[in-house]
Amino acid sequence: MEVIICPSAQRVGEVAAAKAARIAAPIGPDVVLGVATGSSPVQTFAELARLADAGELDLSGASAFALDEYVGIPEGHPESYHEIIRKTVTEPMHLDPARVHVPNGFADDLAAACLAYEDAIRAVGGVDIQFLGVGTNGHIGFNEPTSSLSSRTRIKTLAARTREDNARFFDSIDDVPKHCLTQGLGTIMDARNVILVATGTSKAHAIAQVVEGPVTAMYPGSVLQFHPHATIVVDEEAAGELALADYYRETYANLPDWQRLDV
Numbered sequence: 001m002e003v004i005i006c007p008s009a010q011r012v013g014e015v016a017a018a019k020a021a022r023i024a025a026p027i028g029p030d031v032v033l034g035v036a037t038g039s040s041p042v043q044t045f046a047e048l049a050r051l052a053d054a055g056e057l058d059l060s061g062a063s064a065f066a067l068d069e070y071v072g073i074p075e076g077h078p079e080s081y082h083e084i085i086r087k088t089v090t091e092p093m094h095l096d097p098a099r100v101h102v103p104n105g106f107a108d109d110l111a112a113a114c115l116a117y118e119d120a121i122r123a124v125g126g127v128d129i130q131f132l133g134v135g136t137n138g139h140i141g142f143n144e145p146t147s148s149l150s151s152r153t154r155i156k157t158l159a160a161r162t163r164e165d166n167a168r169f170f171d172s173i174d175d176v177p178k179h180c181l182t183q184g185l186g187t188i189m190d191a192r193n194v195i196l197v198a199t200g201t202s203k204a205h206a207i208a209q210v211v212e213g214p215v216t217a218m219y220p221g222s223v224l225q226f227h228p229h230a231t232i233v234v235d236e237e238a239a240g241e242l243a244l245a246d247y248y249r250e251t252y253a254n255l256p257d258w259q260r261l262d263v
């Protein structure tokens, strides 16, 4: 894994977007993005939109696939991930809404909706760049602890900790859905590149487990240790429990010219 420690949360967004732009350039305008909700990637997406507006990144034919969606929240609800992806990805990046996909958590047949989602990802040839945040319990997407490391898109029950973490977006914790649809860890691992962003001390333990802990379903993000092209971009706070932080800093400071990100 490539670990990049940044001095501020804003810098995390700039570096993650620069990394994505570097990967996207040879792919061209039809790049397929995997997009996450949560507060962590918001700055990254804003910076990608800025790069696209400045003509430094061509997203004119881009598609996007969201990681997950709550079950039972209708599409127009402000906390539905459909709505959040529309506001943080589709509109700022001027993507064609027909090419932006979110699992259908309001489907009559949720299992069929999960299969259809896997088919849709496959139909465009897979995800080129998957953006991820991480839960305080180490989840990615909504793959809660003990998720199968080879799972596909499916229905999951949210962990109590996740519902507590996300209660801030709802009037009360009772309004936070108990179930979701989420891409599986196997689905995420199929993406050709992965960029995980995290900021703040609340993520420090999860980041240390994901990057340096054993690969275990107890910290689902740790499966990324098996990914050949995973980049972890964190601020100093989120890097606070990394044992090898100095090594990652030294590595980034001494990158060969061809790997350098001009940010």
Ligand code: GLP
Residues within 6 Å of the ligand: 036, 037, 038, 039, 040, 041, 067, 068, 132, 133, 134, 135, 136, 140, 141, 142, 162, 166
């Ligand atoms: C959410 C999402 C994840 C996200 C995580 C962290 O519930 N399902 O995709 O990465 O929890 O969210 P935040 O970035 O707001 O801390």
